[in-house]
Amino acid sequence: MNKNLGWKLIVIVATLLFFVFGIFGPPDNWSGGPLTALQNRIHLGLDLKGGTHLILQVQVNDAVNVDSDNAVERLKADLRARKINYTEISKPDAANNPDKIVLKGVPPESRSDLLTIVQDRLPEYQLTSGADNTWTVSMKPQALADLKNRAVTQAIETIRNRIDQLGVSEPIIEEHGLGQYQILVQLPGVDDPARVKDIMQSTAMLEIRQSFGGPYPSEQAALQDKGGVLPPDQVLVPGGHSMGSTDGGQTWYLISRASAVTGRDLRTADQSRDENGQPSVSFTLTGEGGRRFASFTGAHVGDNLAVVLDNKVQEVAVIKDQIHDQGVINGRFTEQQAKDLSMTLRSGALPAGIKYLEERTVGPSLGSDSIRAGVTAAVIGMLAVLIFMLVYYHAAGINADIALILNLIILLGFLGFSGATLTLPGIAGVILTVGMGVDSNVLIFERIREELRNGKTPPSAVEQGFGHAWITIVDTHVTTIVSAIILFLFGTGPVKGFAVTLSFGLFANLFTAVFVSRVIFDWLLSRKQRGEALSIG
Amino acid sequence: MEFFRNPNIDFLGKKWYFLAFSLVFSVAGIFSMLFWHGIPYGVDFRGGTLVYVKFAQAPDNNAIRASMDRAGLHNARIQSYGSPGSNEVLIDVSEQETSEQALDRSKTQIINALESNAPADKQDLNNTGFLTIKNYLMQKDPLHLGTDAEQRYTAQAQAIVNYRDKVKDGVLHSLDELKAAADPAVVASLSDGFFLSNFGVRNVEIVGPQVGAQLRKQALLATAYSLAGMLVYLAFRFEWIYGVAAVITVFHDTLITVGAFSLMNKEISLTVIAAILTLIGYSNNDTIVVFDRIRENLKLMRREKLSDIVNRSINQTLSRTILTAGLTFLTVLALYLFGGEVLKGFSLALVIGILIGTYSSIAIAAPILVAYQDWRSGRGKPPVMVPVGKEAIRREKVKAKA
Numbered sequence: 001m002n003k004n005l006g007w008k009l010i011v012i013v014a015t016l017l018f019f020v021f022g023i024f025g026p027p028d029n030w031s032g033g034p035l036t037a038l039q040n041r042i043h044l045g046l047d048l049k050g051g052t053h054l055i056l057q058v059q060v061n062d063a064v065n066v067d068s069d070n071a072v073e074r075l076k077a078d079l080r081a082r083k084i085n086y087t088e089i090s091k092p093d094a095a096n097n098p099d100k101i102v103l104k105g106v107p108p109e110s111r112s113d114l115l116t117i118v119q120d121r122l123p124e125y126q127l128t129s130g131a132d133n134t135w136t137v138s139m140k141p142q143a144l145a146d147l148k149n150r151a152v153t154q155a156i157e158t159i160r161n162r163i164d165q166l167g168v169s170e171p172i173i174e175e176h177g178l179g180q181y182q183i184l185v186q187l188p189g190v191d192d193p194a195r196v197k198d199i200m201q202s203t204a205m206l207e208i209r210q211s212f213g214g215p216y217p218s219e220q221a222a223l224q225d226k227g228g229v230l231p232p233d234q235v236l237v238p239g240g241h242s243m244g245s246t247d248g249g250q251t252w253y254l255i256s257r258a259s260a261v262t263g264r265d266l267r268t269a270d271q272s273r274d275e276n277g278q279p280s281v282s283f284t285l286t287g288e289g290g291r292r293f294a295s296f297t298g299a300h301v302g303d304n305l306a307v308v309l310d311n312k313v314q315e316v317a318v319i320k321d322q323i324h325d326q327g328v329i330n331g332r333f334t335e336q337q338a339k340d341l342s343m344t345l346r347s348g349a350l351p352a353g354i355k356y357l358e359e360r361t362v363g364p365s366l367g368s369d370s371i372r373a374g375v376t377a378a379v380i381g382m383l384a385v386l387i388f389m390l391v392y393y394h395a396a397g398i399n400a401d402i403a404l405i406l407n408l409i410i411l412l413g414f415l416g417f418s419g420a421t422l423t424l425p426g427i428a429g430v431i432l433t434v435g436m437g438v439d440s441n442v443l444i445f446e447r448i449r450e451e452l453r454n455g456k457t458p459p460s461a462v463e464q465g466f467g468h469a470w471i472t473i474v475d476t477h478v479t480t481i482v483s484a485i486i487l488f489l490f491g492t493g494p495v496k497g498f499a500v501t502l503s504f505g506l507f508a509n510l511f512t513a514v515f516v517s518r519v520i521f522d523w524l525l526s527r528k529q530r531g532e533a534l535s536i537g
Numbered sequence: 538m539e540f541f542r543n544p545n546i547d548f549l550g551k552k553w554y555f556l557a558f559s560l561v562f563s564v565a566g567i568f569s570m571l572f573w574h575g576i577p578y579g580v581d582f583r584g585g586t587l588v589y590v591k592f593a594q595a596p597d598n599n600a601i602r603a604s605m606d607r608a609g610l611h612n613a614r615i616q617s618y619g620s621p622g623s624n625e626v627l628i629d630v631s632e633q634e635t636s637e638q639a640l641d642r643s644k645t646q647i648i649n650a651l652e653s654n655a656p657a658d659k660q661d662l663n664n665t666g667f668l669t670i671k672n673y674l675m676q677k678d679p680l681h682l683g684t685d686a687e688q689r690y691t692a693q694a695q696a697i698v699n700y701r702d703k704v705k706d707g708v709l710h711s712l713d714e715l716k717a718a719a720d721p722a723v724v725a726s727l728s729d730g731f732f733l734s735n736f737g738v739r740n741v742e743i744v745g746p747q748v749g750a751q752l753r754k755q756a757l758l759a760t761a762y763s764l765a766g767m768l769v770y771l772a773f774r775f776e777w778i779y780g781v782a783a784v785i786t787v788f789h790d791t792l793i794t795v796g797a798f799s800l801m802n803k804e805i806s807l808t809v810i811a812a813i814l815t816l817i818g819y820s821n822n823d824t825i826v827v828f829d830r831i832r833e834n835l836k837l838m839r840r841e842k843l844s845d846i847v848n849r850s851i852n853q854t855l856s857r858t859i860l861t862a863g864l865t866f867l868t869v870l871a872l873y874l875f876g877g878e879v880l881k882g883f884s885l886a887l888v889i890g891i892l893i894g895t896y897s898s899i900a901i902a903a904p905i906l907v908a909y910q911d912w913r914s915g916r917g918k919p920p921v922m923v924p925v926g927k928e929a930i931r932r933e934k935v936k937a938k939a
Contacts, residue, residue: 047879050702055748057747166668189667190666190667190668191666191667192664192665192666192667192668192669193641193666194641195666195668195669196668197641336672356640356641356745357640357744357745357747357748358640358743358744358745358748359640359641359644359741359742359743360740360741360742360743361738361740361741362739362740363702363707363737363738363739363740364698364699364702364703365591365701365702365703365706365707365737365739366589366707366739366740366879368702368703369706369877370877370879372877373875373876373877373878373879373880374876374877374880376875376876377871377872377874377875377876377877377880378871380871380874380875381867381868381869381870381871381872382868384867384868384871385864385867385868388864388867391538392538392539392860393538394538424877424879424880425808425811425880425883428872428876428880428883428884431868431869431871431872431876432815432865432868432869432872432887434868435864435865435866435867435868435869436819436822436865438861438864438865439822439861439864439865442857442860442861442864443826443857443861446856446857446860447857449539450853468833471829472825472826472829475774475825475829476821476822476825476826478770479767479770479771479818479819479821479822479825480815480818480819480821480822481818482763482766482767482770482818483763483766483814483815483817483818483819484814484815484818486759486762486763486766486814487759487811487814487815489759490755490756490758490759490814491807491811492807494807494808495807495808495810495811498808498811498815499811502815537538537539
C-alpha cells in the first residue's frame with residue numbers, strides 16, 4: 001500500500017512540474033520574471049489585446065464570370081475556325097448562373113463538330129441540347145465547385161500577401177467554416193481597420209481591353225452613338241476619377257468584353273513616374289502574357305486600348321506599334337495611391353470581389369480593462385471557494401483546495417503548451433472550472449460523510465465515497481463536455497476560447513478531484529492510528 | 538459544519554406548487570417573447586452597428602442624440618454604459634442602416650457626427666490607428682532621420698498609441714500630454730496634422746444582416762444538438778425515460794432563462810448563447826446526481842413505492858446539490874459583479890440559469906419519472922419496468938434464469 005502511494009505521489013509531482021513548465025516555459029524565458037514569462041507563453045485573444053476581426057465573403061461568381069467570358073471568346077474563335085454558323089452566343093443570367101452560355105442557331109449537321117470543340121477545347125464545360133437548335137454550354141458541377149473553392153483559396157493567399165506587406169504581426173487569415181465562401185481575418189493591434197480594409201478590398205483587377213468609343217457623358221449618350229443597341233461583345237464601363245470629362249462628371253467608355261491580358265499575366269509592378277513627373281505604375285508581363293499582348297497589339301495597330309482597373313477605365317491610348325511585355329498605368333494618382341496600387345498588383349489580384357459581412361474592433365484600452373476585470377473576478381471567485389471549503393470541511397477542505405489549485409495549474413499549463421488562445425470568455429471558463437471542479441470534491445466528501453454516519457470506518461468510508469461518486473462524476477463531466485464541444489463547433493473566437501478552457505479544465509478535474517484527492521486521503525489515513533477520526537467537518 | 542443533516546422534505550407532495558411556479562415563469566417569459574419585448578437579439582443576431590465611446594468629460598446623452606439626428610441616424614439608441622464615472626456611451630444603430638455594400642457606413646457617420654466641429658484638414662488623434670500615425674511621421678520626418686526612419690517612427694508611433702490607450706485609457710486631453718511618451722519634435726509635428734476630439738472609440742461591432750441570420754440559425758441548431766446530445770447520453774446511461782425527463786427539465790431551464798432575458802429586455806448576444814449551452818450541460822449535473830441515487834436506491838429498496846424512493850433520493854442528495862450549486866453560484870456571482878461590462882450578459886445568464894437549474898433538478902426532473910410511472914400504471918401496464926436502471930434489469934434476468 002505504502003509503496004503504491006509512493007508511486008502515485010511521484011506521478012502527481014511529475015504532472016505538477018510538467019504543467020508548471022507549460023505555464024512558464026523553458027528557463028531562458030524566465031529572465032523577465034514570472035509575469036512576463038506567463039505573458040510570453042499564453043496567447044491572448046483579440047478581445048483582450050485589442051485588434052480587428054473581419055469576416056468577408058468572396059464573390060465567387062466574379063471568378064466564374066471571368067472563366068466563362070473567356071470560354072465564350074474561345075468558342076467564338078473555334079466556331080469561326082471550323083466555319084460553324086450560329087446566330088447568337090450569350091450569357092443570359094450572368095448574375096445567378098454565371099457559367100451558363102447559350103448558343104443559338106447552330107445547324108443540326110454541325111452537331112458533332114460542336115461536341116468536339118467543347119470536349120477538346122473546353123474540357124471543364126459540358127454541352128446540352130435544347131429546342132430549336134439551341135445549345136447550352138455550362139460548367140461541369142465538379143469543375144464549378146473547384147473553381148469557386150480555388151477563388152477562395154487564392155483570395156486568402158492574396159489577402160495574406162497584402163497584409164504581410166503592411167507589417168501586421170501574427171495575423172490570422174483563414175477560411176471561415178460556418179458560411180459559404182467566407183474568410184476570417186484577425187489583425188491583432190490594428191484598431192483602425194479602414195486603411196487595411198481599403199488595401200484588402202481593392203481587387204486590383206487589372207485588364208487591358210480594346211476600346212471602341214468614349215468618353216461619353218452618360219450611358220444613354222453611348223447607346224445613342226451605337227444606334228440604341230450595344231454589340232454583344234462590348235460593354236459600357238465607367239471612367240476612373242472622371243477622366244476625359246470637361247466638367248468633372250462621371251464618364252463612360254465602350255470596351256470589349258474580353259481582355260487581352262489581365263493582372264494574372266503580370267510579372268512585376270512598380271511605382272514610377274510618367275513623362276510629366278506624375279506618380280504612375282509601370283509593369284512587365286510574363287512570357288505567356290507578353291506573347292498574347294504582342295499578338296493583340298500587333299493585330300490592332302491604330303485601334304485604342306483601355307487599361308481597366310477594378311472595372312474602371314484608367315487610361316485609353318492608341319496602339320501605335322506592337323507592344324511586347326511592358327506598360328505604364330497613368331491615372332492622376334497620389335504618391336500613396338501609386339504605392340498601394342503597385343503593391344496590390346504585385347501581391348496578385350483578388351480572383352473575385354469581396355464583401356465585408358462583419359467587422360469588430362476592440363481598442364487596446366478596453367482589452368486591458370477586460371483582463372483586469374476578468375482576473376479580479378477569477379481571484380475573488382477562487383478565494384471564495386477555497387475559503388468556503390476550508391470552513392465547511394476543515395482538514396478535508398485543504399485536500400480539496402490543493403486539488404483545485406493543481407487543477408488550475410494544469411489548465412494554465414495546457415494553455416501554455418497548446419498555444420490555445422485565452423479570450424475573455426476563456427477567463428470566465430477558468431472561473432467556471434473552479435466552480436464546477438469543486439463539485440466533484442463536494443460530491444465525494446458528502447458521500448464520505450454519509451458513509452461515516454452510517455458507521456463505516458474512515459478507510460472504508462473513503463473507499464466507498466470515491467467508489468460511488470466516481471460514476472456520477474464521469475456522467476456529470478461528460479454532459480458538460482458534450483455541451484462544450486458543441487459550443488466549440490458552433491462558436492467563433494471568444495466563444496471558442498471559452499469552450500476550450502472549460503473542457504480542458506473539466507478533463508483536468510477528473511485527475512485532480514478523483515486521483516489527487518484520493519492519494520491525499522490515503523496518505524492521511526496511512527499516518528493515522530486505527531479508528532482515529534477523519535477531519536471532514 | 539453542515540447545512541443539512543438528514544433532511545426529510547416531501548418534495549413530491551409539493552409538486553403542484555412547483556408546477557405552478559414553473560408555469561408562471563415559463564408563461565410570463567413566453568408572453569414577453571411573443572407580445573412584449575420579443576426576443577431581444579443582440580447585435581450578433583439582428584445585425585447592426587454598435588459603437589462604444591468613452592468621453593473625456595461626463596457626456597450629455599441628449600446632445601449626442603441630437604448630433605446623431607443631424608447626421609441622419611434617427612433610430613440611433615444612446616445608452617450610458619459601464620460604471621457611472623467612466624463616461625462611456627453605447628451608440629446602437631439597427632440593421633436597416635447597416636448594409637453589406639457599405640458595412641462601416643454607420644460607424645463613419647457616428648464618428649463624423651461626434652467630431653462635427655473638427656478642423657477640416659486634420660485627423661482625430663484620439664481615433665487614429667498606429668499605422669496612420671506611423672505613415673504620417675514617415676512622411677513628415679520631424680526628426681530628419683533619412684535612412685533608418687522606419688524603425689524610429691514605428692517605435693514613436695507605438696509609444697504614442699500605447700500612452701494613449703494604456704496610460705490615458707484611450708482619451709488624450711491635450712497633445713502636450715504626449716511629451717511624456719514621445720519626442721517633443723514628433724509631438725510638435727503631430728499638431729500640424731492632428732487634432733484631439735473629446736472622445737475615444739473603445740469598441741466597434743458591425744454585423745451585416747447575412748451573418749446575423751446565419752448566427753441565429755446556428756445558435757438554434759447548437760441548442761438543439763446539445764439537447765439531443767444529452768438525451769442520447771442519458772438514455773444510454775440510464776433508461777430512455779430518464780433522458781426524456783432530464784431534457785424536459787433542461788429545456789424548461791433554457792426557456793425560463795431566455796424568458797427572463799426577454800422580461801428584463803436584456804440583449805441576447807453570442808456569449809449569452811454560450812452561457813445557455815453551458816447551462817444545458819451543467820443543469821444536467823444535478824439531475825444526474827439525483828437520478829444516480831434513485832437508481833442506487835431502487836436496487837436497495839425493492840419493496841417501497843417509487844415516490845418514496847424518489848423523495849428519499851432527493852433528500853439524500855440535497856446537501857450535495859445545494860452545496861455544489863451554491864459554490865458554482867459563488868464563482869458566477871464573482872464573475873457578474875467583478876467580471877466587467879463585456880461579460881455582464883454572459884454572467885447574468887449563468888446566475889439565472891444556475892438558480893433555475895438547481896431548482897428544476899429537484900422540482901421537475903424527478904417528479905416527471907413518478908408522473909410517467911403513474912401514467913403507465915393508470916393504463917394497466919406493469920409499473921416495475923419503468924425506472925429501474927439497466928443493471929437492475931440485468932440482475933433480474935440473471936435471477937430469472939437461476
